[in-house]
Amino acid sequence: MHINVHYAIGVIIASISHFFLQINLFEFFMIIFCAFIIDFDVFFSKYAKDHNHRNLLTHSIWPGIIVLILGIAIFNLLLILCGITLLIHVVFDTFDWGTNLFYTGKTIGLKLLITSEDMKNMDEILSKYKVAHSFFVFRYYNNKFCKILEILVFILMILLNLFLASEFWYFFIIYFFFLSVHMYEYKKLKQIENS
Ligand SMILES: [Zn+2]
Numbered sequence: 001m002h003i004n005v006h007y008a009i010g011v012i013i014a015s016i017s018h019f020f021l022q023i024n025l026f027e028f029f030m031i032i033f034c035a036f037i038i039d040f041d042v043f044f045s046k047y048a049k050d051h052n053h054r055n056l057l058t059h060s061i062w063p064g065i066i067v068l069i070l071g072i073a074i075f076n077l078l079l080i081l082c083g084i085t086l087l088i089h090v091v092f093d094t095f096d097w098g099t100n101l102f103y104t105g106k107t108i109g110l111k112l113l114i115t116s117e118d119m120k121n122m123d124e125i126l127s128k129y130k131v132a133h134s135f136f137v138f139r140y141y142n143n144k145f146c147k148i149l150e151i152l153v154f155i156l157m158i159l160l161n162l163f164l165a166s167e168f169w170y171f172f173i174i175y176f177f178f179l180s181v182h183m184y185e186y187k188k189l190k191q192i193e194n195s
Contacts, residue, residue, distance in 0.1 A: 001092045002140070003039045004178035005150055008157035009092065010035025011171050013085050015157075019164035027078050028168050034082040036178070038063070038089055049105065054093060060103035061090055096146060097136075113139045113146070134189040141186060 010032035017023050017031060041058040049055040057063070068083025070076070093099040094109025101108040113136075118125060126132040140146050154175070161172045 001096055001146070001149065002178075002182050003036050004175055004182060005092065005153050006036040006039060006089050007032065007175050007178050008153045008172075009088060010085060011157045011161050011175070012153070013081070013088070014168070014171070015160040015165040017081055018168065021077065023078070023081075025168065027081070028165065028171070030078060031081050031085050032171060034067075034085040035089055038086065049100075054097060054099045054107070055105075056100070057103055059090055059093060059099045061087060061101055062103060064090065095149070096140065096143075113143055130192050130195075131189060134193050137182075137186055137189055 013035065014023070014028045014031040018028055023031070038058045039053075041056045042053040044056060045051045045053045047056070053059065064083050064086030066083075067079055067086055071079025071081075071083050090099055090101060094101060094111075096109075096111070096113045098107040098109030098111040098114070100106070126135055129135050157172055157175060162169055165171075
């Protein structure tokens with residue numbers, strides 16, 4: 001899913017954690033940070049199979065599992081929550097395009113945005129676009145599941161942030177930064193493809 005969705009999920013987990021476990025500002029921030037940080041592996045895409053950052057070790061379950069086990073081993077609540085948050089990120093990424101979940105080289109997930117037929121004809125599909133990336137962005141925003149999930153997660157984030165963690169209410173504002181990055185990208189690609 002897009003980074004704004006992961007950010008919103010981070011706010012949701014942090015808000016619930018704050019309500020039940022009274023976590024502090026640093027812990028609140030760290031949970032949200034773990035929810036979206038692995039998407040910055042996109043800057044290392046050139047090292048990934050097919051230049052797809054979802055194939056990197058960072059997009060497998062292993063970083064989350066290691067942090068979770070470490071947290072349990074040393075009885076550290078924050079590490080446990082961060083481990084769970086990292087795992088939730090990769091699970092959500094199995095819904096749209098799938099991810100190299102077990103780092104076995106196999107893309108796993110519901111993969112709602114791509115069929116095996118698409119995979120076989122990928123070169124042909126991408127050749128229809130002026131910029132190959134347009135295909136991925138348009139497929140995402142034309143998909144009902146992605147749109148509904150984006151809206152649901154957004155509403156939940158606002159409600160839970162304001163009602164369960166009102167002292168940290170300002171965290172939801174950063175969501176709009178991540179959303180605007182994707183909206184700008186979408187608009188730009190639309191302009192290029194329509195020109
Ligand atoms: Zn991701």
